[in-house]
Amino acid sequence: GHSLLLTGAPPVAGWGLHLPDLMSRLQGATAAELDAPDDALLSALLVKLLADRQLTPKPKLISYLLTRMDRSFAAAIDLVAQLDNASLAQQKPITITLARAVLDNRPPNA
Secondary structure (H helix, E strand, O other), rough: OOOOOOOOOOHHHHHHOHHHHHHHHHHOOEEOOOOOOOOHHHHHHHHHHHOOOOOOOOOHHHHHHHHHHHHHHHHHHHHHHHHHHHHHHOOOOHHHHHHHHHOOOOOOOO
């Protein structure tokens, strides 16, 4: 047999489908709701992503990022890449000052 994974922002009922047969089949399928990651998961993800780049941030930095970033896996991946790039470009460690500049998307004051 074949498997098919469908994803969508609203539940199936909100997809605006007009074919009754398709609607009933989709509503009969198993549905799972994925919530935004909580602080513990997002924190662990940030630490892991930074560690993958041989970076070991202080816990205060992780706390700072958690309260100011978009709460998604994609945002965490993107943010770590931006932090790493800024750190390499300026040849400075990732500090709260550097993180603030990246989050504000402006060059930090020297």
